Amino acid sequence: MAETSDVASRRPPSPDAPPARPSRWNDPNFRALVFQGITLGGVILFAIFLVNNTMANLERQGIASGFGFLDDTAGFSIGTSLIPYQEENSYGRAFLVGLLNTLLVSVIGVVLATLMGFIVGVARLSKNWLISQIAMVYVEVIRNLPLLLQLFFWYFAVLRALPSPRDSIPLWESFFLNNRGFSVPRPLPEADFWLIPVALLVAIAASFLVARTAKRRQDLTGEQFPVLSANIGMIIGLPLLAAVLTGFPLHWEYPELRGFNFQGGITLIPELVSLVLALTIYTASFIAEIVRAGILSVSKGQTEAAYSVGLQPGLTLRKVIIPQALRVIIPPLTSQYLNLTKNSSLAAAIAYPDLVLIFAGITLNQTGQAVEVIGITMAVYLTISLSISFFMNVYNKRMALVER
Amino acid sequence: MTDKTVDAHRIDPPSLAGTYNPRPYEPGTHPDLPPPGNTIGLQGWLRQNLFSSPLNTLATLVGLYLIWLTLPPLLSWAIFDADWRGSTAEDCSSDGACWVFIQTWFKQLMYGRYPDEELWRINLSYLIGAIGIGYLVIPDLPRKPWVGAFMLIVFPAIALELFTGGEFGLPAVETARWGGLFLTLVVASVGIVFSLPLGVLLALGRRSDMPIIRAISVAFIEFWRGVPLITVLFMASVMFPLFMPEGVNFDKLLRALFGVMLFASAYMAEVVRGGLQAIPKGQYEAAESLGLSYWKMMGLIILPQALKMVIPGIVNTFIGLFKDTTLVSIIGLFDLLGMAQAALTNPDWPGYAAESYVFAGLVFWVFCFAMSRYSQYLERKLHTGH
Numbered sequence: 045m046a047e048t049s050d051v052a053s054r055r056p057p058s059p060d061a062p063p064a065r066p067s068r069w070n071d072p073n074f075r076a077l078v079f080q081g082i083t084l085g086g087v088i089l090f091a092i093f094l095v096n097n098t099m100a101n102l103e104r105q106g107i108a109s110g111f112g113f114l115d116d117t118a119g120f121s122i123g124t125s126l127i128p129y130q131e132e133n134s135y136g137r138a139f140l141v142g143l144l145n146t147l148l149v150s151v152i153g154v155v156l157a158t159l160m161g162f163i164v165g166v167a168r169l170s171k172n173w174l175i176s177q178i179a180m181v182y183v184e185v186i187r188n189l190p191l192l193l194q195l196f197f198w199y200f201a202v203l204r205a206l207p208s209p210r211d212s213i214p215l216w217e218s219f220f221l222n223n224r225g226f227s228v229p230r231p232l233p234e235a236d237f238w239l240i241p242v243a244l245l246v247a248i249a250a251s252f253l254v255a256r257t258a259k260r261r262q263d264l265t266g267e268q269f270p271v272l273s274a275n276i277g278m279i280i281g282l283p284l285l286a287a288v289l290t291g292f293p294l295h296w297e298y299p300e301l302r303g304f305n306f307q308g309g310i311t312l313i314p315e316l317v318s319l320v321l322a323l324t325i326y327t328a329s330f331i332a333e334i335v336r337a338g339i340l341s342v343s344k345g346q347t348e349a350a351y352s353v354g355l356q357p358g359l360t361l362r363k364v365i366i367p368q369a370l371r372v373i374i375p376p377l378t379s380q381y382l383n384l385t386k387n388s389s390l391a392a393a394i395a396y397p398d399l400v401l402i403f404a405g406i407t408l409n410q411t412g413q414a415v416e417v418i419g420i421t422m423a424v425y426l427t428i429s430l431s432i433s434f435f436m437n438v439y440n441k442r443m444a445l446v447e448r
Numbered sequence: 449m450t451d452k453t454v455d456a457h458r459i460d461p462p463s464l465a466g467t468y469n470p471r472p473y474e475p476g477t478h479p480d481l482p483p484p485g486n487t488i489g490l491q492g493w494l495r496q497n498l499f500s501s502p503l504n505t506l507a508t509l510v511g512l513y514l515i516w517l518t519l520p521p522l523l524s525w526a527i528f529d530a531d532w533r534g535s536t537a538e539d540c541s542s543d544g545a546c547w548v549f550i551q552t553w554f555k556q557l558m559y560g561r562y563p564d565e566e567l568w569r570i571n572l573s574y575l576i577g578a579i580g581i582g583y584l585v586i587p588d589l590p591r592k593p594w595v596g597a598f599m600l601i602v603f604p605a606i607a608l609e610l611f612t613g614g615e616f617g618l619p620a621v622e623t624a625r626w627g628g629l630f631l632t633l634v635v636a637s638v639g640i641v642f643s644l645p646l647g648v649l650l651a652l653g654r655r656s657d658m659p660i661i662r663a664i665s666v667a668f669i670e671f672w673r674g675v676p677l678i679t680v681l682f683m684a685s686v687m688f689p690l691f692m693p694e695g696v697n698f699d700k701l702l703r704a705l706f707g708v709m710l711f712a713s714a715y716m717a718e719v720v721r722g723g724l725q726a727i728p729k730g731q732y733e734a735a736e737s738l739g740l741s742y743w744k745m746m747g748l749i750i751l752p753q754a755l756k757m758v759i760p761g762i763v764n765t766f767i768g769l770f771k772d773t774t775l776v777s778i779i780g781l782f783d784l785l786g787m788a789q790a791a792l793t794n795p796d797w798p799g800y801a802a803e804s805y806v807f808a809g810l811v812f813w814v815f816c817f818a819m820s821r822y823s824q825y826l827e828r829k830l831h832t833g834h
Contacts, residue, residue, distance in 0.1 A: 098690045101692075188813045
């Protein structure tokens, strides 16, 4: 038959003849080398092409290059700043102001979004039908609306539409909401105030020690110690004791209406308030879903097994459910924190002076050094992202289930 | 047991008439009593779900209070007190929403400044697109691969020709006149159509055995995932012109599309990689032992399984991309949100921010919610575990 003869003809003619050398092209290692060489060459050529074009374009447009501009005088003012800043300061300082403003929004947003997200996530699992439905409507409405739209809504349709300072909306007579911002009392610490944070730190350190000794004792003797209540008592009690001993060395400066605006206290500008509102409300809806998924991921059998070995419901929650749920919750939670930090760059759209507005906006317009400015801005976000994901990977390795 | 068999075991009641019998039934033969009235029906449901304990009752009351705080004012603003008819800002005299504003600006919000007499071109592409997507979404229709290929290859070409014009006797429309929901859909579709193949390639590169390919893929993915989209768009609008040789000029829209595409493909790559990692090693080994080449193994064995597994993730990325298209308004393109924002600056129509954003939000919400429901449906359909 044709087939057999075909196979036979492919056999080497005789065992003595040297076997036909396979083409190098059939060697996977060789091929891999060639492919990688071609790809690398292509990428390098493309990079050279871009760099050459950029150099030529910059030269033609007469734009300086290099990072010398960071020392030049910025010459623009910034509405809100955590560090002292004036128009005479350099671009470098303006950069720092923007970076700090970005971090400020991110930190406030992360804290509030976590709180709100956990509350909504637990509410969605509530046995109470009404509460779980309200939580569901919240999540489904907010999650499916663009963040920028929500930001515009809070800024242009809500906060900017508030009454002027004269008719501002008071909350408990010490907070005031108006179209210039949100005025809150400013804490004024007195001489002995430092004792309170020190007491808090001591209490936290001591509570770690208590937890460790209690665990060791339980491992050795089986005797238990009420660690949680002892530590909560210590962390609240010690600073309180310090406050009582020093006679509450803290005063509040309340905002007061003088002329056309509020004086005293701290005024949070509407840009900051709407940015925090939008970021918190938006991110919380995602965190709520993560929390819900995490809690649901712990199978009911775990609870039943814990009960059957005699653990109390509270202990079951603390020792069985939460550790396993956290394993599922924390990785996506971190990526939400990252998203929030990156989304805080939308601040530029409502003119909150964050890194993007100050640098990729104003500085870029004034200096024209697009490559350096955009490069620095991207590098900052990249550093934040990569370092958080690095810690995330370390954490994941530590938390990963050890399997057989 | 049916009721009849129960009855058969009953001691005949008439024979015991008048006497007190503490046990009219043999043990274990009593017919099932109906459940207590307060555990079934509306009352039982209320008791179980809203008032099962004092704490639960309190939660219900708090929930009712929240609804009472938000819903009546919202309804009276949006519907009962709203102005629906008219043509100028003077027609909006009540306290409620001014929907006249939306009516007046409706065409701009939908199509931007696209010429009136050419709007049929957009509508025709919508029609083709809607039919095609509808066909793909409805389960169990024949020849889906062909329809899919048509939608991915032929339809974009037709749509591009219709939108830009300039040939076949269609007057050219420059992209600066594109806007509104139309532009949003264009940006989102281009991002979706290009990010998926690019993302698959990047994911394969990241899982590759070749160190240089892997390094390039990882660097590319991590870079685009690490920076906010707004800086990518800034880069696209100010740095792309610098990258190009002299005389080569990209359209502003094209630059934004390019940025969106690169950004979305990195996210897509991570979703696809999740699917690739979830495929058991045996599948790879089986494909290799059959003598399949790398591309055959990926195309016939691995990717079909991996992509099917991550369809919900892909749809979620699409939803994110759809929402993120609003950012193009920051670099001066007038998408739906940009148009809603631009309408607010018109001096004849001062102070209708809420109406504008609520309308734009409604449109976005309908699209995103529909996509998320579809992804949930797919998740259920493709769920093959227990």
